[in-house]
Amino acid sequence: MNARDDLNRSTATAIHVAVGMVKRRTREAVADGELTAPELSALAQIERSGSTTVADLARQQQITPQAMGSTVASLEKHGLVTRAPDPDDRRRSLLSVSGAGSDALHSGRNALSDRMAVALADAFTDDEVAVLAAAAPLLERLAQHI
Incomplete structure (x- = not known):
């Protein structure tokens, strides 16, 4: 192994451990009425993608x-996403984020995001928050390539 391989492996291990800890803590912290991690992730992905199908989202x-169908059903039940016929293929439905879904993503009503924001404010420097903000899209890209 060369130095880059060693760095890749140690970085992958550190990310795996850290993400696992975050996942465990967020699962423990979800209260009634809050979006679960899969719901929040799916809602954010629909917003980024624009209208999409359940299969594409999955x-x-x-x-x-x-599994995505179950997540989407919960989002629909809470009025956070809407379905419309696909104009190119009437057998398929396109999912879109509703006004309520957009509000849920952006209004700060997600208690878990609020708790994370408080933790960032209380325990991290401005520079550290900037590093985490820069790392977030990179972690998402890593997840897409695993």
């Missing part, structure tokens, strides 16, 4: 269409 999130 591919992007790297889960089965059945």
